[in-house]
Amino acid sequence: MMVLYFVICLATGLVGLAMGALNKKGTLASIMVGTAVAYGFGWKGLILLGVFFVTSTVWSKYKSGRKNAIKQIVVKGAARDEYQVLANGGAAAFAGIMMGISHSIFWLAFFVAALATSNADTWASELGVLSKKNPFHVLKLKIVPPGTSGAVSMLGFLASIIAASLIAGVGYPIYGFSLELFIVSTAAGILGCIIDTIIGASIQEEFYCKYCSMKTEHLEHCGHRTIKSRGIAGINNDVVNLISSIFGGLAGGVWFL
Ligand SMILES: [Zn+2]
Numbered sequence: 518m519m520v521l522y523f524v525i526c527l528a529t530g531l532v533g534l535a536m537g538a539l540n541k542k543g544t545l546a547s548i549m550v551g552t553a554v555a556y557g558f559g560w561k562g563l564i565l566l567g568v569f570f571v572t573s574t575v576w577s578k579y580k581s582g583r584k585n586a587i588k589q590i591v592v593k594g595a596a597r598d599e600y601q602v603l604a605n606g607g608a609a610a611f612a613g614i615m616m617g618i619s620h621s622i623f624w625l626a627f628f629v630a631a632l633a634t635s636n637a638d639t640w641a642s643e644l645g646v647l648s649k650k651n652p653f654h655v656l657k658l659k660i661v662p663p664g665t666s667g668a669v670s671m672l673g674f675l676a677s678i679i680a681a682s683l684i685a686g687v688g689y690p691i692y693g694f695s696l697e698l699f700i701v702s703t704a705a706g707i708l709g710c711i712i713d714t715i716i717g718a719s720i721q722e723e724f725y726c727k728y729c730s731m732k733t734e735h736l737e738h739c740g741h742r743t744i745k746s747r748g749i750a751g752i753n754n755d756v757v758n759l760i761s762s763i764f765g766g767l768a769g770g771v772w773f774l
Contacts, residue, residue: 522559526547533570562628565628566606569635572680604759605762608766615627626698626773629688629698631765633684635758636684641676641680642673651663656719667715667719681702688702706769709765721753722749726743728741
């Protein structure tokens with residue numbers, strides 16, 4: 518059965534590569550994440566992972582022209598690299614390996630909640646940036662330009678709630694989740710997304726371009742190196758996503774200990 522799952526992950530990864538949703542190393546990472554998830558959770562886990570993969574790809578392509586104009590402030594393009602894949606799928610993959618070894622409901626809840634967090638965060642950032650109203654910075658407590666790390670728009674917040682409940686909601690019939698598992702993993706996904714925003718607003722590295730005065734996540738802007746304005750070295754958006762999906766996963770899993 519694992520051979521079949523591996524072939525499915527390989528085929529899905531190659532489709533992602535052909536569509537420009539993944540770069541080469543991102544494809545390799547996604548095949549590894551998919552295979553690890555299948556090891557612990559079988560085809561049901563792959564369906565949940567597929568919901569995340571397909572919806573996040575669709576939303577990242579949606580109105581991409583307008584988003585690129587806004588997102589000069591955000592660092593990466595549409596093709597996801599290995600860091601982005603592991604940031605969003607690493608916690609789920611780890612849960613897959615642990616589930617394959619221990620078969621505990623903790624790891625199932627961890628997996629669903631971690632994936633709900635990643636889905637919520639992706640939907641919030643891909644859709645929230647399109648909000649006509651400027652987002653609200655959770656720590657500065659003021660309105661800031663769209664795309665700023667640590668800020669959330671009402672549209673983004675609603676998207677994160679729908680995204681988290683979609684992952685838990687798809688798991689509900691195929692896994693035969695209890696209502697408790699559905700509610701806990703949805704709530705943990707939303708919590709993980711909020712933690713993501715708070716970390717993004719506090720310790721995530723942010724840079725400043727002295728040529729155009731723009732805040733950015735880029736190390737280079739306008740052809741010159743940018744100046745670090747705040748944050749801890751190495752804490753970029755990918756690290757923040759990984760930390761928050763682990764937090765979300767733990768919040769879901771701990772409930773069932
Ligand atoms: Zn610049």
